[in-house]
Amino acid sequence: MKIGTKILHTGNEIDPTTGAVSIPVHHAATFQQAKADEFGPYDYSRSGNPTRDALEAIIASLEGGVKGFAFSSGMAAISSVFLLFSPGDHLVACEDVYGGTYRVLTRLFNRLGIETTFVDFTDLSKVREAIRDNTKALYLETPSNPLLKITDLRAVSALAKERGILSIIDNTFMTPYLQRPIEYGMDIVIHSATKYLGGHSDVLSGLAVAADGKLANQIKFIQNAFGAVLGPQDCWLLMRGIKTLKARMDMHQKGAAKLAEWLQGRPEVKEVFFPGLPGHPGREIHKSQADGPGGIVSFRLQTEEIAKKFLSSVRLPVLGVSLGGVESIITYPVTMSHAAMHPDHRKRVGVTGDLVRFSVGIEDPDDLIDDLDQALRQA
Numbered sequence: 422m423k424i425g426t427k428i429l430h431t432g433n434e435i436d437p438t439t440g441a442v443s444i445p446v447h448h449a450a451t452f453q454q455a456k457a458d459e460f461g462p463y464d465y466s467r468s469g470n471p472t473r474d475a476l477e478a479i480i481a482s483l484e485g486g487v488k489g490f491a492f493s494s495g496m497a498a499i500s501s502v503f504l505l506f507s508p509g510d511h512l513v514a515c516e517d518v519y520g521g522t523y524r525v526l527t528r529l530f531n532r533l534g535i536e537t538t539f540v541d542f543t544d545l546s547k548v549r550e551a552i553r554d555n556t557k558a559l560y561l562e563t564p565s566n567p568l569l570k571i572t573d574l575r576a577v578s579a580l581a582k583e584r585g586i587l588s589i590i591d592n593t594f595m596t597p598y599l600q601r602p603i604e605y606g607m608d609i610v611i612h613s614a615t616k617y618l619g620g621h622s623d624v625l626s627g628l629a630v631a632a633d634g635k636l637a638n639q640i641k642f643i644q645n646a647f648g649a650v651l652g653p654q655d656c657w658l659l660m661r662g663i664k665t666l667k668a669r670m671d672m673h674q675k676g677a678a679k680l681a682e683w684l685q686g687r688p689e690v691k692e693v694f695f696p697g698l699p700g701h702p703g704r705e706i707h708k709s710q711a712d713g714p715g716g717i718v719s720f721r722l723q724t725e726e727i728a729k730k731f732l733s734s735v736r737l738p739v740l741g742v743s744l745g746g747v748e749s750i751i752t753y754p755v756t757m758s759h760a761a762m763h764p765d766h767r768k769r770v771g772v773t774g775d776l777v778r779f780s781v782g783i784e785d786p787d788d789l790i791d792d793l794d795q796a797l798r799q800a
């Protein structure tokens with residue numbers, strides 16, 4: 422079955438007890454047990470809930486892993502996965518990692534004795550050089566945020582295997598519809614499901630998928646012990662969103678491709694970043710591991726001043742943080758998505774005042790272009 426069909430038919434989409442075509446929302450905190458020492462499949466909703474189970478089975482199936490886990494946010498998923506590590510452990514992460522991930526690593530997990538080195542993952546020799554005796558994992562995003570840099574997943578997972586360490590990817594920008602990293606040997610896939618998987622900017626949620634049983638057991642233990650689980654109502658919203666993932670992603674990509682090309686021809690625009698553009702660095706690698714460019718276009722305006730004027734003149738897109746919603750969302754990374762990053766680090770990874778990130782929604786692309794056109798004229 423192709424992934425576009427599998428999104429609707431993973432085998433977990435029908436309620437097993439009633440045949441309902443939508444999984445019921447089980448708003449139960451606890452479950453009746455048959456005897457004092459004989460338990461049913463569920464005992465307490467932090468440990469397991471039938472609605473959450475259905476969602477977790479769906480994401481595991483789509484990513485091709487053995488088990489999925491749902492958390493209360495993307496950061497809850499990411500932080501719970503980092504709880505696999507212990508004081509004295511070291512991680513190597515991509516330098517243009519999501520701002521919140523950078524913050525939790527440099528201001529929270531560092532206090533717990535887990536150290537991280539940030540390097541450019543598009544240069545594998547730098548990743549190799551950063552690995553130490555106590556390194557336990559490689560952590561990356563591809564395409565990265567917000568410059569859409571491409572990392573070779575096969576090469577990273579091979580390097581991790583060679584060194585006997587874990588490879589972890591935040592697959593938020595691609596979703597399993599476009600990129601399934603476990604197929605290339607990655608060990609753990611994480612999502613901010615708040616973005617494309619939910620798709621409607623109405624539910625905060627995170628997911629993790631383990632590629633093997635041993636990791637699944639470890640993450641299961643953390644999910645239950647730490648307790649940052651997703652509630653049943655939000656699990657249902659997410660399953661509802663996932664049903665239209667293919668339709669939405671196809672439209673996001675089509676719109677993004679049209680906009681990226683149009684932006685390239687504008688004199689106010691200095692540089693356009695989009696994996697679908699000819700000449701985008703790493704485009705061939707991206708094509709070899711993903712089924713499309715995604716729906717995010719970033720671009721530099723001629724000056725910071727023009728960028729700010731432009732942002733206050735756009736009318737259709739939401740101006741703010743987040744991405745992956747049906748509505749277009751335009752972000753100023755310096756003060757929004759990457760505000761948590763140290764200014765020096767921001768500069769190092771190219772997040773400067775002239776940069777804008779555009780999450781292209783499913784509006785008619787011609788209307789988006791008209792709006793960007795009037796905003797650029799005012800800038």
Ligand SMILES: *Cc1c(COP(=O)(O)O)cnc(C)c1O
Pocket residue numbers: 494495496497519521522562566591593594612613614615616625626627743
């Ligand atoms: C938004 C985002 C996160 C954080 O997810 P939340 O659901 O906001 O906690 C992590 N990684 C990426 C790439 C994101 O875009």
